[in-house]
Amino acid sequence: MQPLHNTASSLAKLSLPPQLRCYPHRVPVAIQVTKSVTVRHSLLVRVAHWLTFLAFIALLVTGIEILISHPRFYWGEVGNVNTQPLFTFHIPSSRDTVPTGYGYVLPDQNGWSRYLHFQAAWLLVLTGAVYLAYLVFSGHLRKHLFPTREQRSIRACTTRISQYLRRNKLADELHTYNVLQRSAYLVVIFVLFPLIIWTGLAMSPAVTTAFPFVSSLLGGRQTARTLHLFITIALVLFLIVHVSMVARSGFRARMRAMITGKAHPAETNLTSREIL
Amino acid sequence: MNPISRRKVLTAALAATAGAAGFAAAARLAQKYGLIPPDHRGPYGAGEALTYACQRVLTAHRPLHEFPRSMISKQPFMNEIGKLPDSFKASQALNFSDWHLTVDGLVDHPLSLSVADLRALATRNQITEVACEEGWSYIAEWIGTPLSLVLREAGLRPEARFLVYYSIQPGWWDSLDLAEALYPGTLISWGMNDGDLPVGFGGPLRMRVPRQLGYKSIKFLSRITVTDSMKHFGKGLGSASPEVGYAWYAGI
Numbered sequence: 001m002q003p004l005h006n007t008a009s010s011l012a013k014l015s016l017p018p019q020l021r022c023y024p025h026r027v028p029v030a031i032q033v034t035k036s037v038t039v040r041h042s043l044l045v046r047v048a049h050w051l052t053f054l055a056f057i058a059l060l061v062t063g064i065e066i067l068i069s070h071p072r073f074y075w076g077e078v079g080n081v082n083t084q085p086l087f088t089f090h091i092p093s094s095r096d097t098v099p100t101g102y103g104y105v106l107p108d109q110n111g112w113s114r115y116l117h118f119q120a121a122w123l124l125v126l127t128g129a130v131y132l133a134y135l136v137f138s139g140h141l142r143k144h145l146f147p148t149r150e151q152r153s154i155r156a157c158t159t160r161i162s163q164y165l166r167r168n169k170l171a172d173e174l175h176t177y178n179v180l181q182r183s184a185y186l187v188v189i190f191v192l193f194p195l196i197i198w199t200g201l202a203m204s205p206a207v208t209t210a211f212p213f214v215s216s217l218l219g220g221r222q223t224a225r226t227l228h229l230f231i232t233i234a235l236v237l238f239l240i241v242h243v244s245m246v247a248r249s250g251f252r253a254r255m256r257a258m259i260t261g262k263a264h265p266a267e268t269n270l271t272s273r274e275i276l
Numbered sequence: 277m278n279p280i281s282r283r284k285v286l287t288a289a290l291a292a293t294a295g296a297a298g299f300a301a302a303a304r305l306a307q308k309y310g311l312i313p314p315d316h317r318g319p320y321g322a323g324e325a326l327t328y329a330c331q332r333v334l335t336a337h338r339p340l341h342e343f344p345r346s347m348i349s350k351q352p353f354m355n356e357i358g359k360l361p362d363s364f365k366a367s368q369a370l371n372f373s374d375w376h377l378t379v380d381g382l383v384d385h386p387l388s389l390s391v392a393d394l395r396a397l398a399t400r401n402q403i404t405e406v407a408c409e410e411g412w413s414y415i416a417e418w419i420g421t422p423l424s425l426v427l428r429e430a431g432l433r434p435e436a437r438f439l440v441y442y443s444i445q446p447g448w449w450d451s452l453d454l455a456e457a458l459y460p461g462t463l464i465s466w467g468m469n470d471g472d473l474p475v476g477f478g479g480p481l482r483m484r485v486p487r488q489l490g491y492k493s494i495k496f497l498s499r500i501t502v503t504d505s506m507k508h509f510g511k512g513l514g515s516a517s518p519e520v521g522y523a524w525y526a527g528i
Contacts, residue, residue, distance in 0.1 A: 070411035077343070078405065080353035080412035095410055097356055110409060111521020112320070118528065119323025205407050206331045206527025209461070209487045210338035221405065221413055 040257040045140070048131040049258055051123060056235070058120035062113035063232060069094045069110050073229060077220030086226060121200065128193060135189075144177055145186055151179035184238065192235055199228040310437065310453060314506040314514030315524045328525045332455060335527070340461035340486060342403045348469065349414035352406075354476040357495065358445055364496065372480035377464070381440075381502035384431030391466050391480050394421040397429065402461060404486040406493065409526070416477075418484045419467030424458045427502075435504045438514075441483050442499040450494050450515040451506060451524070452485065461486045464497065489526035491517060 041049070071089035072079070079085065081098060092102040094109065135141040150156065156179050164180075177185070201207050202215040202224035218224045246254045257263035306312050311329035315321065367375050372391055379387040389397070398421050407413040427439070432454075439457040442449040456462055465484040466473050473479035478495030485492040506514045514524035 066409075066411070069409075072412075077347060078349055078413045078415055080349075080414050082351035082353050082414075083349075097353075114409065114528075115320035115324065115521070115523060118327055118523075119320045122323045122326050203407070204331075204528040205405070205489060206335050206487045209341045209404075210335035212341040221407060225411055 039261050040263045041261050042134075042138075042140075043261065044131070044134050046258055046261055048127050048134075051127040052131075055120040055124035055127065056239070058116055059124065060232070060236070062117040062120070065094075065109050065113040066117065067229070068092075068106060069108070070098055071100070072098065073226045074222035075219070075226060076222050077215075079222040079225075121197075124193075125197060132189075145182050145189075147179045147182050151182065157183075184241075188235070188238055192231055192238070196228065196231045196235065199224045199231060203228070310455075313523075313525050314438075314451075314512065315518040324523055324525065327528065331525075331527045332453075335487070336455045336459075340402060340404070340459075343405065343415050345403060345417070347415050348403060348417055352414040352416050352469075352477070353412060354474075355408070355490070357476065358448075360496070361444060361446070364444055367480075368475065375480050375498075377481055377497060377500065379426060379430045379500045379502075381500075382433040382436045382504060383427075383502050384433065385429070387426070387430050389426070394426070394464060394466060394481075397421050398425045400460075400463060401467075402463065402486065404461070404484075406490045408490040409522070417469050418463055418465045418486075419470075419473075420463035420465035420482075420484060422460055423462045423464055423483070424460060426464060426500075427457060430502075432502060436502045437504045438502070438506055440501045440503055440506075440509055441494065441497060442501075443494045444496040444498045447516060448494055449510070450483075450492055450517065451509065452492075456485060456487065459487065487527055489528065491522065492526045 067089070068091065071091050071093055072081070072085040073087055074083060075086045091100070092104060092106050093100045094106040096105045135145065147156075160178050160180050198214070199218065202218050203221060208215040208221065215221050215224055218227060253263055303312075306325070306329055311325075311332055313324055313328040316325045375391055377387075377389045377394070379389070399419065400422055401417055401419045403415060403417045405413050405415045423439075436454065438451045438453060440449060440451045452462070463484040463486075465478070465482045466480060468474065468477055468479075473482060478493070478497075481497040482495050483493055483497050503509070506512055510516060511519050513519060517526075518524050
């Protein structure tokens with residue numbers, strides 16, 4: 001915990017928690033305030049969070065752009081306009097070889113989209129590798145992400161869901177994650193991100209020529225491409241829920257925590273359940 | 277805030293120096309072993325160089341993966357082709373009997389080979405997938421002469437580093453590093469699925485690069501030049517693709 005050098009002016013800006021308000025003004029309030037300022041996220045977690053965010057947005061935008069050049073999806077090894085698609089997005093395409101039903105072709109932006117897609121993929125993979133090592137060796141994974149003994153039951157999950165639905169206030173969650181949060185983060189870190197990387201590699205002709213199992217274990221190149229899309233949709237759904245929960249629990253406080261690392265309980269909406 | 281301590285400053289300075297030195301050493305090693313692609317400059321060069329270097333190290337010497345005959349696509353997709361020059365049509369009228377592939381540059385014996393010469397040199401077939409950067413793909417049997425055997429015939433000079441190849445269509449050219457050019461799976465293809473290579477698929481001659489995306493397999497192949505540097509070809513980015521925004525190395 002780092003001491004704060006509070007001045008009268010910065011104190012005035014803080015809305016003090018009720019238990020502090022009765023202290024005389026000249027008492028070294030700084031000490032009291034210091035106790036309630038907590039470090040929520042380590043520097044490494046914060047840097048990794050924002051680099052991943054940056055990479056993810058770049059991958060999402062360029063991925064959509066690449067999709068537009070062939071908005072048809074197949075199952076199996078091969079697929080093209082002469083084969084039956086699994087499903088088609090009924091949108092205009094950036095190529096005139098795809099029958100879309102639209103009388104026009106969108107401008108081709110695949111070149112830079114592909115360059116940026118793979119560059120952002122590298123950023124994601126390298127950040128992810130450092131973050132994973134940190135998770136394991138710092139104890140963060142064990143302490144904050146694996147569900148605790150009490151949380152490891154269906155009942156704990158259903159209880160927490162019903163608490164969400166009843167909008168219950170749970171003060172004990174101020175300093176750690178509940179079972180649903182832990183499960184969501186674990187699925188994203190250990191299922192969705194590894195799968196999105198795997199399905200991506202399964203579309204690389206160099207990789208699948210050298211290591212055919214990368215593609216064949218998934219069921220082929222086109223299956224990998226379709227799964228790549230499905231996992232993207234799952235990640236976008238996670239992003240939407242994640243940002244909604246952050247917004248509900250006090251957007252400014254949570255953003256401050258993820259940027260500066262610190263969050264002041266006085267600034268935190270205590271009805272929130274999305275803390276740490 | 278804590279004042280910044282001397283120890284922190286020293287640690288940071290040491291870490292920065294070590295990082296910069298490590299990066300410089302890695303870059304020198306990569307340059308020495310030919311792991312830097314010609315389009316490594318610009319905003320996306322870092323990602324491109326990482327992909328190229330990693331894939332060269334991990335995949336360059338792996339054998340070609342082929343599909344069973346039963347997986348050959350019944351209706352392979354014939355991508356659209358640009359306008360062909362009049363000389364192509366004249367050659368087509370002669371059933372391409374006058375078509376010649378020239379091999380020049382850093383070779384001991386420059387060659388000019390007809391399709392019949394290539395067929396006589398060696399015949400290999402492979403059942404591999406064409407994957408387009410747009411996302412679609414098909415599997416076909418490709419029949420042709422391994423590029424490596426043509427290069428052995430011509431005799432590569434020791435300073436050779438890249439192989440530049442041209443389509444008869446103006447402005448369409450590309451290049452391969454030697455790892456790809458000498459790879460046994462890289463074919464100069466003149467046949468497809470037990471017949472001659474149709475014009476729609478690049479006949480009479482097509483460079484078939486099975487480990488990279490379809491756009492490296494350029495159609496209507498007419499010339500090969502061996503060089504030690506890509507600096508003086510086009511804008512020096514390795515091929516026509518980076519000049520319109522696409523990566524030179526398409527192994528992704």
